[in-house]
Every structure is written in structure tokens, then in C-alpha cells.
Amino acid sequence: MRKRYFDHVATNPLDVRVFDAMMPYFTEDFGNPLSIYDLGAKAKEAIEKARAHVASLINSKSSEIIFTSSGAEANNFALRGIALARQNEGKHVIVSKMEHHSILNSARFLEKMGFVVTFLPVDKYGIVAPDTVRKSITKETTLISIIHASSEVGTIEPIKEIGQIAKEKGIIFHTDAVAAAGNIPVDVKELGVDLLSMAAHQFYGPKGAGALYVREGLRIVPLIYGGIQENGRRAGTENVPAIVGMGRAAELAKDEMADRIEQAKKLRDKLIKGVSGIENIYLTGHPVPISRDSQRENRLPAHASFTVEFIEGEAMLLLLAAKGIYAASGSACSSKALKASPVLLSMGVSSNLAQGSIVFTLGAGSTEEDIDYLLSEFPQVIKRLREMSPYAKGWGMKGEGGECTVQK
Amino acid sequence: MYSAKVMDHFTNPRNVGEIPDADGIGAEGNPTCGDVMQIFIKVKDDTIVDAKFKTFGCGAAIAVSSMITEMIKGKTIDEALAISKETVANELGGLPAQKMHCSNLGADALKKAIEDYRNKKK
Numbered sequence: 202m203r204k205r206y207f208d209h210v211a212t213n214p215l216d217v218r219v220f221d222a223m224m225p226y227f228t229e230d231f232g233n234p235l236s237i238y239d240l241g242a243k244a245k246e247a248i249e250k251a252r253a254h255v256a257s258l259i260n261s262k263s264s265e266i267i268f269t270s271s272g273a274e275a276n277n278f279a280l281r282g283i284a285l286a287r288q289n290e291g292k293h294v295i296v297s298k299m300e301h302h303s304i305l306n307s308a309r310f311l312e313k314m315g316f317v318v319t320f321l322p323v324d325k326y327g328i329v330a331p332d333t334v335r336k337s338i339t340k341e342t343t344l345i346s347i348i349h350a351s352s353e354v355g356t357i358e359p360i361k362e363i364g365q366i367a368k369e370k371g372i373i374f375h376t377d378a379v380a381a382a383g384n385i386p387v388d389v390k391e392l393g394v395d396l397l398s399m400a401a402h403q404f405y406g407p408k409g410a411g412a413l414y415v416r417e418g419l420r421i422v423p424l425i426y427g428g429i430q431e432n433g434r435r436a437g438t439e440n441v442p443a444i445v446g447m448g449r450a451a452e453l454a455k456d457e458m459a460d461r462i463e464q465a466k467k468l469r470d471k472l473i474k475g476v477s478g479i480e481n482i483y484l485t486g487h488p489v490p491i492s493r494d495s496q497r498e499n500r501l502p503a504h505a506s507f508t509v510e511f512i513e514g515e516a517m518l519l520l521l522a523a524k525g526i527y528a529a530s531g532s533a534c535s536s537k538a539l540k541a542s543p544v545l546l547s548m549g550v551s552s553n554l555a556q557g558s559i560v561f562t563l564g565a566g567s568t569e570e571d572i573d574y575l576l577s578e579f580p581q582v583i584k585r586l587r588e589m590s591p592y593a594k595g596w597g598m599k600g601e602g603g604e605c606t607v608q609k
Numbered sequence: 610m611y612s613a614k615v616m617d618h619f620t621n622p623r624n625v626g627e628i629p630d631a632d633g634i635g636a637e638g639n640p641t642c643g644d645v646m647q648i649f650i651k652v653k654d655d656t657i658v659d660a661k662f663k664t665f666g667c668g669a670a671i672a673v674s675s676m677i678t679e680m681i682k683g684k685t686i687d688e689a690l691a692i693s694k695e696t697v698a699n700e701l702g703g704l705p706a707q708k709m710h711c712s713n714l715g716a717d718a719l720k721k722a723i724e725d726y727r728n729k730k731k
Contacts, residue, residue, distance in 0.1 A: 290712035513644070515667035516619070523620060533643055539707055553640040556665075589625050589671060591636070591647040591663035 202525040205571045209503060209564035210352040210380060211529055215446070216405035216565075220483055222449040223407065226442040234439050235428070251448020253413050259397060260388040267413045267431045267506040270443050272379035272400030273303035275413035276346075277436070279396045282421035283344045284316055287373065291341035297321040297329045298547035299348050299358070304377055305543075306522045316596075319340065326487040327356035327548045328499070335366050342372050344442065349387065349397075351379035352546045353531055354486030355504030355562065357381070364393030373419070375576075379403055383454040384501065385462065389414055396421075401443070405565065406450030412442035438534045441456040461565065465503035468520040468563050468572055472505045476561075479583060481510035485545065486559070503564060508550060508560075511593040512586040517559055520582040531558040564603040612667055612702035620674035623679050625662045630727065635721025643711040644670035648678065648718040652726055657681045657689055662718075669704055669712035676701050677715035686723055692716055 226247060228497060232240030234248055249335070251265065256263045267273045284294055293603065298307050298320050308318045323329050328349055338345075345367050350357045360376050367374035375396035378387055382397070383404025389397055401410035415421055415434075424570045427436025454461075476482060485506045488498035514530025521528055531534075531542030533556060541555040550558075561575070587593040611619070628649040638645035644666025651659035660678040664671050677697050681689045694713045698704045704713060 212657075357728065456624065500642070511665065513666050513670075516671060519616075519619065519668045532667075534670075539711060556640060556643075589663060590665045591645060592640070592665050597645070 203572060206566065207526060207563065207571075207575065208539045208559040209562040209567075210560070211403045211562075212408060212550050213439045213564055214566075215407055216450060216453060217447045218453060219406055219446045222586055223442040225444040225447050226445050231441075233429070244270075245441075248441060248444045248448075249441055249453075251444045251446075254452040254455075255399075255416075257262075258387070258455050259382060259399070259414060260390055261414050262417060264432075265389075265414050265417055267415060267435050268439065268447070268479060269410040269411040269413055269435060270401070270409055272370075272377070272398050272517050273411075274363065275400070276301065276303040276377050276379075276412045276595065277307050277396035278413050278421070278424045279398060279415075280304060280346060281309065281345070282422060283396065284311050285373065285418075285422040286420045287343040288316075291339075291343045292316045293319070293339050293341035293343065293360040295321060295334065295337050295345045296318045297323060297343060297347050297358075299323055299327055299329065299351050299356070299544055300346070301348065301352070301377055301379065304346055304348070310544065321347075322443055325352050325549050326499070327351055327544065329358050329363070331359055331366055334363050338366075338370055338372065342370070345374065345375045346375040346377065349376045349381040349392075350385070350501050351486065351544060352380040352504075352562075353542055353543070354506050354548070355501040356486040357385070357499050357501065360392045360394065365484070368393055368424050378500065383451065384458075384503065385457065389416070395603075401447035403452050404450050406455040407443045407446040409440060410447040416536040453498075462502045465567075466562050468502055468503050468567055468569065471569070471572050472563070472575065475572065476505065476507060476579065479509075479580050482583075483510075484555075485550065503567075504560075506558070506560040508545070508554045509559060509583055510554065511590045512583065513556045514558050516586050517557075517582055520585065521579070524578045524582075526578060529560040529562070531560065532556045575585070610705055611672070611705075613681065614700075614702040615672040615704065618675040618701065619668040622671055622675035624661045624675060625663070628659060631661075633646055633722040633724075633726030635644065635718045635723070637664070637714040637718035637721060638670075640665060643667075646670060646674050646714040646716055646718045647673070648663060648715070650681070650719075650721045650722050651728060656683065656685050658683075658704050666714075667708070667712055669708040672696055672701055673713050673715045674688060674718075677719060683718065684727075689719060690723060692719065723725070 232244040234245040360417030383400035398415040402408045514534035533541040545555040631649040632652040647663040662674040664674040
């Protein structure tokens with residue numbers, strides 16, 4: 202059976218061209234970039250070339266890019282590194298409820314360290330209102346971190362507007378652009394961000410490669426101490442093949458972005474239109490604008506997410522997988538922690554409905570035929586599970602059924 | 610993640626549906642925290658002659674529901690009451706640890722259905 206991969210926010214296959222670029226650095230040009238002989242120099246040259254490509258993708262200088270092992274590391278680094286570097290000026294940090302766990306849990310770590318953290322609410326589309334950010338700022342605020350685009354609901358945040366507020370107030374502004382960078386145009390100057398996180402596997406680079414953009418002149422406390430790699434800001438012998446891969450993936454993403462976006466949007470819109478025709482199913486995140494003249498879309502081009510009433514996400518994922526369709530869900534049952542997606546809950550989705558979360562994300566390999574196949578199979582999966590569900594016939598609306606037998 | 614037997618009961622669940630003139634109906638669970646199971650039993654001469662279920666939940670919850678309805682058919686009320694969460698999980702070839710309590714609602718729903726049957730009989 203053909204595999205139809207609709208989980209591109211989870212990860213992506215490596216682009217073969219990226220793979221080819223990486224290959225020599227595993228076995229032939231394996232030198233340590235710090236070594237002074239030619240083998241070292243060759244590795245050093247390769248990572249600097251990669252750095253230039255990554256910088257170019259987000260319109261920064263090469264010297265402003267610090268390579269990390271992942272997007273999560275970049276997020277940890279940004280939050281901890283800036284909060285600690287500026288703790289004498291204040292101990293208040295602002296994040297939103299849309300953030301990834303690597304931001305939320307870093308923020309909770311800061312709380313334990315004595316910082317005060319504000320977790321900003323969002324509207325029903327998951328948008329952080331710039332005015333809410335402005336109102337939350339205190340004299341103690343040193344850092345604001347807002348996600349660029351949500352991998353769960355596809356919503357793109359008003360980063361530029363929030364950046365203006367941060368600049369005006371002299372507060373450092375970080376954005377987690379892991380789901381955005383490489384997939385939509387990201388320009389650090391236009392956005393007015395001081396720090397930005399990214400991950401290579403989100404744009405067909407390797408896993409284990411990420412980067413943090415840190416604006417020139419900004420002081421940041423390292424997360425990893427040791428040698429002088431990355432200008433002493435991130436120790437550890439560089440993962441040269443992965444960095445080379447990230448550079449090549451960034452180069453390709455920049456060159457091909459316009460085409461990739463156009464293709465993704467076409468398929469996404471077909472998917473959303475098709476799925477929206479099913480009864481009792483709701484789009485989550487920002488709706489696609491009706492008019493295509495709109496300069497800015499508030500939804501990732503390859504992202505379609507829904508909640509399906511009366512049934513549960515994990516069961517949907519398993520039945521879809523049995524048909525060769527791979528998707529994601531934010532339901533409690535499908536998470537290892539057995540907790541419903543905090544992002545959906547913060548958008549006002551009820552915990553019952555959040556159980557029916559399903560996320561389809563498209564990528565370079567997605568075809569129109571894949572969407573047709575999904576649209577023919579998905580309604581059957583829903584029908585089958587609804588036939589099993591006590592809720593589908595209106596039962597349970599008055600709270601029948603027992604209490605939770607266990608605390609989750 | 611799931612055993613072959615769990616996947617079998619999930620993909621081909623037995624006894625899905627309702628019994629319109631059921632002698633006992635029991636429900637357990639809460640959609641806020643996870644799964645909900647509804648079980649219907651038909652009893653004749655103190656023996657369960659038919660059982661059906663409706664379940665909202667993950668793969669494990671559906672497999673548990675299917676399995677327990679299979680297990681209780683032909684059993685006396687007392688034999689059915691002796692079925693525990695562990696018995697059901699063992700019959701399924703085991704359940705992942707995090708699913709053991711949240712999704713393994715069959716035995717509790719069954720107890721409620723039997724309670725309902727006994728109350729109706731009074």
C-alpha cells in the first residue's frame with residue numbers, strides 16, 4: 202500500500218540533494234573544524250558556507266547564526282540565555298499559550314528560578330493580540346517570546362506588530378520560528394526580532410540540526426559551556442554533516458519557496474474544502490482568507506487542522522494509518538502524557554472536542570491524488586467511529602456517564 | 610504500541626451497538642479526561658445472553674469494550690462480576706502502561722450495567 206504522509210509538521214524526509222551534500226562529511230571530510238590542518242579547515246569552511254545559507258534564508262548576517270542540536274535547544278537557549286543575561290534589569294518574561302513545550306517548560310524553569318512569567322491568552326483562532334502583549338509589559342519585563350506559527354493549528358502570529366511594541370519598550374523579542382522558517386518567508390529585519398529559533402528537519406534538512414539567530418551585539422548566557430565553538434556561545438564539536446545539511450536545505454528552501462507555497466496552498470485549500478463538507482467537523486486555527494488578494498495569510502500554507510465531533514483522535518489516526526494515511530492529533534489519548542493539547546484548550550476548544558483533534562500537513566511529496574484518496578477514506582473512518590460512539594446520537598449531553606476514574 | 614490482539618479487536622470490534630430492550634445498561638468514563646464506554650446486557654436465568662457496547666475513545670478503549678462483551682456472553686452474573694481490568698488486559702495480550710487505567714473501562718462499566726440490571730429486577 203502506498204504511504205500518504207500528511208504529518209509534515211512532525212518531520213520531513215531528507216531531501217536527496219541535502220543527503221548528497223552531507224555524505225562526504227561523514228567519512229571523507231570528517232575533520233574537526235577546530236583542527237588547524239587542511240582536514241579541519243575543510244570542515245570549518247563547510248560549516249561557514251552552511252551558516253551563510255541559513256543566514257540568507259532569514260535575512261541575517263552569518264555571524265548572527267548559532268548552530269544548535271534542535272529547535273528545542275534553540276528555544277531553551279533563547280529563553281534561559283536572555284532571561285539570565287538580563288536578570289539584573291528585571292525578572293519578568295512574557296510568552297503566549299500557543300508556545301511549544303520547549304518554550305513553556307523553559308518558562309516554567311525560569312519561574313522556579315524566581316522569574317515571573319506571563320502566559321498570554323489567545324483568541325479563538327489562536328492569535329496573540331499585540332495589544333495584550335503591550336498591556337502585559339511591566340518595568341520588570343526583559344523578554345517577550347511569541348511563536349511565529351503554530352504547528353498544531355497553523356496560525357501565523359502578528360510577529361511584526363509585536364516586534365514594534367518590544368522595540369518601542371526596549372524589550373528583547375524572541376520568536377520560535379521552527380514551523381515557519383524554511384516554509385514561509387521569514388525576514389528577521391522586517392519582523393523586528395532579536396532572536397529566532399529554527400530547525401532543519403522542518404524544511405527537508407536533517408534531524409539534530411537547528412539554529413538560533415541572535416541579533417548582533419546582544420549578550421546571551423550559554424546553555425552549554427566548554428570550548429570556543431560558535432564563538433564560545435555553544436560548546437561541543439560541531440555536527441558537521443548535519444550543519445552542512447541544514448545549510449543546503451536552507452539554500453533549497455529559499456530558491457524553491459515560492460513554488461512550494463503555491464503548490465501547498467492549492468492542495469491545502471482543496472483538503473480544507475473537502476473535509477469541511479463532512480458533518481460536525483470544524484476547522485481549527487485561522488481560516489484561509491476568502492480573497493486571495495489578501496497580502497498576508499494567517500495560516501501556514503501546508504496546514505489543515507480540524508476537530509471532529511463525537512470521536513477521538515488516536516482512534517482516527519490508527520484507522521487512517523491502516524489505510525496508509527499518516528496524520529497527527531492533539532487529543533489526550535494520542536499524547537504520551539494523556540493531556541489534551543494546551544493550544545486547543547487555550548483557544549477555547551472544549552476538552553471533549555479537543556479529543557477529536559486531527560491535523561493534516563502537506564509537503565513536497567504531496568499530490569492532488571493524495572488529497573482525493575484522503576477525501577474518499579477519511580469520511581469512512583469518521584462514520585465507522587461514530588457508529589461506535591455513544592455521543593453521536595445525542596447521548597451524554599447532560600453529563601451522563603461516570604466521573605473520571607483516574608486523574609490525568 | 611498495541612498488541613496484535615488489541616489491533617484486531619480495535620479494527621474488527623465485536624458487539625458494537627445497543628440493545629433496545631437491554632436488562633442492564635452501564636456507563637463509565639468521562640470525555641474530558643479520556644474515554645467513555647456504554648455497555649448493554651441481556652440477561653436470562655441469571656446468565657448474560659447478549660452484550661453490546663458503544664465507546665468514545667482511543668484504540669485501547671474500543672478493543673477493551675469489544676473484548677469484554679465477548680468475554681461475558683454465556684457467563685453468569687457472578688462470573689461476570691469477577692472480571693477485573695487486569696483480566697481484560699491479559700485477554701488482550703496486555704495494554705500499554707499509560708492506557709491501563711484510563712482506557713480500561715470495561716470492567717467498571719460492566720459492574721454498573723449489572724447494578725442497573727439488579728435494580729430493575731427489584
